[in-house]
Amino acid sequence: MRKIFFLFLVFALSNSVFADTVSDKEKDALIKIYHATNGGEWKVKWDLTSSVSAWFGVEINNGKVVGLNLSNNNLKGELPSAIGSLQHLQILALFDNQIGGGLPDSLYEISTLKVLLLNNNKFSGSLSYKIRNFNVLENLSLFDNSFEGEIPKELENLNHLSEMNLSYNRFKGSVSKKLTLLDALNMTMFDEKGNPFLLDVNEEKEITNSNTVN
Numbered sequence: 001m002r003k004i005f006f007l008f009l010v011f012a013l014s015n016s017v018f019a020d021t022v023s024d025k026e027k028d029a030l031i032k033i034y035h036a037t038n039g040g041e042w043k044v045k046w047d048l049t050s051s052v053s054a055w056f057g058v059e060i061n062n063g064k065v066v067g068l069n070l071s072n073n074n075l076k077g078e079l080p081s082a083i084g085s086l087q088h089l090q091i092l093a094l095f096d097n098q099i100g101g102g103l104p105d106s107l108y109e110i111s112t113l114k115v116l117l118l119n120n121n122k123f124s125g126s127l128s129y130k131i132r133n134f135n136v137l138e139n140l141s142l143f144d145n146s147f148e149g150e151i152p153k154e155l156e157n158l159n160h161l162s163e164m165n166l167s168y169n170r171f172k173g174s175v176s177k178k179l180t181l182l183d184a185l186n187m188t189m190f191d192e193k194g195n196p197f198l199l200d201v202n203e204e205k206e207i208t209n210s211n212t213v214n
Contacts, residue, residue: 022052026065029085030058033068037075037099044073064088071117072096081106093117095141100124108133115139119165123147129154136160143185144168151175151199174200 034046044056053060059067065086075097084106092110095117102125103118111133119141126149127142134140137158143165150173151166167185170192180187180201187199 021063022060022065023063025085026088027052029080029082030055030065030068032080032082036080037070037077037097042070042073042075059091066112067091067093069093070097075099077101079104079107083107084109086110088112091115094121095119097121103127105130111135113137114160117141118145119143121145126150127152131155132157134158139163141165142169146170148172151179155179171199174202176202 030046030052031048034042034048039045046055052058052065057067057069057073058065059069066088067090068086069091071093072095075094077099078101079094079099081104083104087110089110090112092113093115096119098121099118100122103123105128108128108130113134114136115138116134117139120143123142123145124147127147129152131152132154135158138160140155140161141164145168147166147169148171151171153176155161155164156176156178161182164179164182165184167183167188169189171187171189175187180199187201188196189199191197
């Protein structure tokens, strides 16, 4: 009877350990994010000697990192390309920090993302056409940064996107009415002098066929 109980205990403990374990690749990616964003000065720091499951803001499901919420945690620096190794990430919330630079190309390879919240930071550069890879994305918030260039038309093909805010950046050009309706602030941008303006909206024209009588 004791032997059966002992085996049961070992089995239960092993399941618990595996539940808290993530791959070395994902753990390494998290550590690189920590160092690249000045983890030593975070409001809530990670104890890198403890289990990943104990790290603030990290959500694990079946041994995979599915959520990373480090909003308002005094992150500075730039996101490393290693973030692309979090291939099962569904939620990335880094808003209200001081992260700068452009978005690494590897971020666009995380096709599982459903929520991407990067607002109120210091991001710059343009958005890549690779944003089309976010084919299950539901919520995109990039407002109050310094993104520039044109807004990728590929955003219109994200059929699951139901909430979006790109305002208070430096985007130029024009956008579709469909995208404007998703943005709560109607695509209000800043020009070179810091003055607010609205992006032009591409009005869809109805094409009618008229018969000509000879």
